[in-house]
Amino acid sequence: MSDRFEAKAVTGFCRDCLASPLATPDTAARLKARCAVCGSPRLRFHAEWRDLTIAHIDCDAFYASVEKRDRPDLRHRAVIVGGGERGVVAAACYVARAAGVRSAMPMGQALRLCPEATVFPPTMSKYSAVSRALRRRFLALTPLVEPLSLDEAFLDLTTPAHATGIPAALLLANLAREVEANLGITLSIGLGANKLLAKIASDLDKPRGFALIGRAEAANFLAPRPVSLLWGVGKALAAALEREGVRTIGDLAAREPMWAARRFGQIGLRLSEFARGHDRRRITPDRPAKSIGAETTFRQDRTRLEDLSDALRPLAETVARRLQAADKLAAGVTVKLKSADFVQRTRSTSLPTPTQEAADLWHACDALLRAETVRGGFRLIGLSCDRLIDAGETGPLGLLAPQTSVTQE
Ligand SMILES: [Mg+2]
Known part of the structure; x- marks a missing residue:
C-alpha cells in the first residue's frame, strides 16, 4: 500500500519500455522528457496513474488501419474504406483525414478532397477477424470487457491490477504495444476513474493515444466543455438544456441535482452526477444485442x-x-x-x-x-x-x- 504522500506525488511511466515510476520533471520539462531507460519520448505523468483502472479502448481508423496493415506500400498514403451502393466513407486513415475526409461523407466529396486516396470496399469478415483477435487479448486481461462496437470496448482492470500489483496503465501500455506488433493496428487508450472519464480520455490523444483523467481533476476538466460531451446528451437534449441556460458541463454542475431531476427526470439526475465527474455505471460484459x-x-x-x-x-x-x-x-x-x-x-x-x-x-x-x-x-x-x-x-x-x-x- 502506498502511503498518502506517495499517492499524491506526480510520477510517470514509459509507454514503450514500461519503465516506472519515472521521476517527475517540472511541468514545463515534462513535455520534452525522455525515458531514462530507453530514451523514448512517449511518457505519461499523472498523479493518479497507478490508481486508475477503468479503460476505454478505441482502435484508430479501424477499417482503414486493417487495410493499410495488409498493404504496407500504402503506409504513408491516403486510404479510404467505403463506396459500394451506399456511396459513403466508412473509415478514413489519418492521411485522408488531414485532407478533410470524414466518416459518413459521400464518396464523391471525399475523393474531391483527396483524389490521390486508395479506396477499398469494406471487407467486414476481415475486420471481424481482427476484432475477435483483439477481444481475445482484452479477455486475457480481464473478464470485465464491455464491447461497444467492433473496434471499441470498456475494460475494468481493477481486479487484475490488484491481483498482480501491476498498475492498469502498464497492463494497457503493454497491450497497445503487443497489438501494434502482432495485429498491426494502433489503439487509443483512455484511462479514468470511471466509464465517463475513460471514454472522454480515449478521444483526447488520437491516434496511438494514451490519456488519463483522474478523480481529482475530473470536475475542473469537464467544466468548460460542452454539455453534449456527456453520455446521453443528444441534439434535442442539448437544445433543451441550452434553453435553460446550460451550455457547458460547468453550467450544469453549478445547478442543484434536484433542479435537474425536476426539469429532466431520471436522466437529469444522472447528468448532474456526470457533470461532477461521477459515474456509477458498471462495466457489463457481453451484453448481447437484442436488435x-x-x-x-x-x-x-x-x-x-x-x-x-x-x-x-x-x-x-x-x-x-x-x-x-x-x-x-x-x-x-x-x-x-x-x-x-x-x-x-x-x-x-x-x-x-x-x-x-x-x-x-x-x-x-x-x-x-x-x-x-x-x-x-x-x-x-x-x-x-x-x-x-x-x-x-x-x-x-x-x-x-x-x-x-x-x-x-
Ligand atoms: Mg475507432
Missing part, C-alpha cells in the same frame, strides 16, 4: 412510396454489415415510419430463413412497406433486425450466410 438497426431522417419529408422504398436499400446494407460484424443472423425484421407530425408506426415480419444478407432484408422490408397505406409525408424511416442468432465462429462469413430463398408465406 440491430439503422434509420434515416429525411432532409425533406417524403410522400411517395417509391422514395421511401429507395431509402430502405442503404439501410438494409448498413444493417447487413452490422449483422456480419456482430456475427449474427436475423430471424425477424421491422420497418419503422415516422410521419411529418411525429406519429410513429412499425410493421414486423419473420424472415423465411435467418440471414445477414442485405438483399434478403430489403425484400422483406420492401414488402412490409408496400403493405402499408402511405398517406401524407414521412420524416424518418428505419429498418431493424431482431431475434438474432449466432452465425457461428468458424469459416468465412460469406460462406456461412444462407443463400437467398424467398419463399414468402
Whole structure:
C-alpha cells in the first residue's frame, strides 16, 4: 500500500519500455522528457496513474488501419474504406483525414478532397477477424470487457491490477504495444476513474493515444466543455438544456441535482452526477444485442412510396454489415415510419430463413412497406433486425450466410 504522500506525488511511466515510476520533471520539462531507460519520448505523468483502472479502448481508423496493415506500400498514403451502393466513407486513415475526409461523407466529396486516396470496399469478415483477435487479448486481461462496437470496448482492470500489483496503465501500455506488433493496428487508450472519464480520455490523444483523467481533476476538466460531451446528451437534449441556460458541463454542475431531476427526470439526475465527474455505471460484459438497426431522417419529408422504398436499400446494407460484424443472423425484421407530425408506426415480419444478407432484408422490408397505406409525408424511416442468432465462429462469413430463398408465406 502506498502511503498518502506517495499517492499524491506526480510520477510517470514509459509507454514503450514500461519503465516506472519515472521521476517527475517540472511541468514545463515534462513535455520534452525522455525515458531514462530507453530514451523514448512517449511518457505519461499523472498523479493518479497507478490508481486508475477503468479503460476505454478505441482502435484508430479501424477499417482503414486493417487495410493499410495488409498493404504496407500504402503506409504513408491516403486510404479510404467505403463506396459500394451506399456511396459513403466508412473509415478514413489519418492521411485522408488531414485532407478533410470524414466518416459518413459521400464518396464523391471525399475523393474531391483527396483524389490521390486508395479506396477499398469494406471487407467486414476481415475486420471481424481482427476484432475477435483483439477481444481475445482484452479477455486475457480481464473478464470485465464491455464491447461497444467492433473496434471499441470498456475494460475494468481493477481486479487484475490488484491481483498482480501491476498498475492498469502498464497492463494497457503493454497491450497497445503487443497489438501494434502482432495485429498491426494502433489503439487509443483512455484511462479514468470511471466509464465517463475513460471514454472522454480515449478521444483526447488520437491516434496511438494514451490519456488519463483522474478523480481529482475530473470536475475542473469537464467544466468548460460542452454539455453534449456527456453520455446521453443528444441534439434535442442539448437544445433543451441550452434553453435553460446550460451550455457547458460547468453550467450544469453549478445547478442543484434536484433542479435537474425536476426539469429532466431520471436522466437529469444522472447528468448532474456526470457533470461532477461521477459515474456509477458498471462495466457489463457481453451484453448481447437484442436488435440491430439503422434509420434515416429525411432532409425533406417524403410522400411517395417509391422514395421511401429507395431509402430502405442503404439501410438494409448498413444493417447487413452490422449483422456480419456482430456475427449474427436475423430471424425477424421491422420497418419503422415516422410521419411529418411525429406519429410513429412499425410493421414486423419473420424472415423465411435467418440471414445477414442485405438483399434478403430489403425484400422483406420492401414488402412490409408496400403493405402499408402511405398517406401524407414521412420524416424518418428505419429498418431493424431482431431475434438474432449466432452465425457461428468458424469459416468465412460469406460462406456461412444462407443463400437467398424467398419463399414468402
Ligand atoms: Mg475507432
